[in-house]
Amino acid sequence: MTTKEKRTLIAKIHIAQKDLCMDDATYRDVLIRVTGKNSCKDMTLNELKKVIQDFKRLGFKVKQSWQKVTPKHGRKPTTTPDREAMLSKIEAMLTDMNLHWHYAHGMAKNMFGVDMVHWLDAQKMYKVVQALAVYQKRHANSQTAK
Structure with missing residues (x-):
């Protein structure tokens, strides 16, 4: 045994x-x-x-352990407590637009040259949130135009 x-x-x-x-x-x-x-x-x-x-x-x-590890939009990265609220906002926006975390990581790379969004400081995360808001608004407008 x-x-x-x-x-x-x-x-x-x-x-x-x-x-x-x-x-x-x-x-x-x-x-x-x-x-x-x-x-x-x-x-x-x-x-x-x-x-x-x-x-x-x-x-x-x-429950299978893999069910907890791979949710639909990817696993939320961990960060320090001072940036947790901003990361949660990014997660909510990604979920609302049905986007994976890879999209936010790509934005961090394009905007700041940093590979992962959770490596950004709070000010830069705020700018990612603003960019996601612009994308979200454009996406919503394109959906209503159809």
């Missing part, structure tokens, strides 16, 4: 417990009902898999 696989299964079980809004007593009752044991650390791999199957029967859905 590999400890990594066991830890992964235990983590899934704890995620299922939270997703199903189970209190500790209910959670322990399920463990005892399915395996006769009240702790995951005492279970074998097969017992842990049985617990997960029972949680699935109760409505738990296992």
Whole structure:
């Protein structure tokens, strides 16, 4: 039995417990009902898999890790707290226009010679927001003209 696989299964079980809004007593009752044991650390791999199957029967859905990593418009970059609001504004505008983060990165490269928009200082990010606003307005006008 590999400890990594066991830890992964235990983590899934704890995620299922939270997703199903189970209190500790209910959670322990399920463990005892399915395996006769009240702790995951005492279970074998097969017992842990049985617990997960029972949680699935109760409505738990296992999420694939790739679903969280690649949203439709790309992953929002991280930045310092002083620039977070500006980056959120850029994200909202990109989403509104159905554009990927690559578009904003391209704007940063064209306007300032910086490869990534989140590397810009707050003043330059503000200028990107202004440029996106102009693009957004033009795009909206072209849509209404049709």
